[in-house]
Amino acid sequence: MKNMKQKNIDNSARIYYQGNPGSYMNIASLEIEKGLNVEITEIKGKPEFIDVWKSIGKESIGVLAIENSYMGSIHPNLYAFLRYDYKIIGEYYLPINHCLCSKETDIKKIKKAYSQLPALDQCYNYLKEKNIFPVAFSDTALSAKYISETDEKGLGAICSERAAKIYNLNILEKNIQDQQGNNTRFAIIVPKENGIEYNLKSNKVSILFEAKNIPASLYKCLGAFATNNVNLTKIESLPSGSGYFSYYFWLDFKGSLKDENVKKALEELKFFTSSLKVLGEY
Template identity: 40%
Template sequence: MDTRMTTAPLRVAFQGMPGAYSEQACRERLPGGEYLPFKTFEEVFDAVDEGRVQLGMVPVENSMAGVVSDSYDLLAIKDLHIIGEYFLPVRHCLMAHRGVSLEQVRKVYSHPQALAQCQGFLKRQGWERVAVYDTAGAAEDLSRNGHPHEAAIASELAAELYDLEILARNIQDSRRNTTRFLVISKQGKPLDPQIESVKTSLLFEVRNIPAALYKCLGGFATNGINLTRLESRPVAGKDWSYHFYLDFQGRPDHEPSQLAIEELGFFTHSLKILGSYPEAPKPPEDPDPQAGEEGA
């Protein structure tokens, strides 16, 4: 009798259809897991909060489109922890039914941001553009209902999952198109003391006093701490009040960080450490020589 223990795969929630860029981030950052799609960001956070999954993978910002406000708003109201980050290069692909050529395409479907990020390529083609709710959803709809003159813009993973042929790769206007994801968990994760590059995320609400934000940030400057992100969002139920999300390089238990956080506390109504985690490297610029290359 085989008595060896088998470990169940890590269950990871993401927002969107199977084949979404969020699932691609899951596969690359957390290989070997079970990746579960949810329709909304709130459902992802709820699944983590209620223990139905161990982790969630949520986007928080894109280098071209900016902040993903839903993720930041949910971090403020849910008692979850950030335990990791990941930078995913966004490589948009044009896909259609097998046997369809680029010359046959007349109409293309995708999420509004994907269409905007591929504006140069689409303008040269002169196709009609149709905005839909999701890149992977556009691929899935095309696989079931599409016609030979229709195509979708989505990830290479979506083309694989929905048995579509890639007509052109890397059709985005910017080679630096990158989305930053956070890995969220119900429980915090102890940091390996050997890890040198660490990032810490804070959430705070400033007091209503003159130069409050300036004073909040002063302690980081005087203690030589580098800030990598500062984002403001309205506080739910409090008109004209704002939360600030701040990322800095360092551990909260190191003396310079402790002094900066202590000074920050003097000028805030509330202060919460969302998590400390290894700082992820940003991807290098895409080395491919030509955007919009035809698929093999």
């Protein structure tokens, strides 16, 4: 468990997330608030990811999903780090437990289930076995709101338990996702000069780099970490759009920027990259 900061009551901030009350991003934001070193005056949802990025500032924090254990990376948020000069100060892993919810009380009466497309994908086998037709909706929490307001019979929503409670729906079945142990990784993002902190100990670093267009450049980039005994935990290529099959690489690794082996690895890495951006240590 991470060591949490003491609240600084002289400083305050807002948290912005993408979604609506009852969404998984809303739930993650409520949990993340407990570990911040400032008082949170507001937790507010925004319609799109880009709206959250635009809202991050001196007294505002962005909570954004960057990876799901079932669906993979959330690429719009990875690419946004190229555009915005922000840093990651922490991460939070939220277990995703989908519920089938409805105004109905009998699960056999459910003919259609509304939810966000990724949630429907994560419950594909369940819906097929129950002979429930999936209907794509903009948001898991909004699907619950829609079901609570419509007079049409036989409809359900795939959403969080919190969303079901907010919109007064019956939870017909919990944990209906096909893959148990489904988690979403959230990044806590602030401007680089911001003094907001999430935990006391840093044990992970994230970077983005573009390898030079030379033979074996990626091999040499990764070799910088291997020769200095730095453990990589994630690597992903992101097409740069600037040339024929040109890529950025997102890298997570264990350690701190203060560690001598990490310093040496990053110095070696610079020889084989045309650009390098440290996204944060947390």
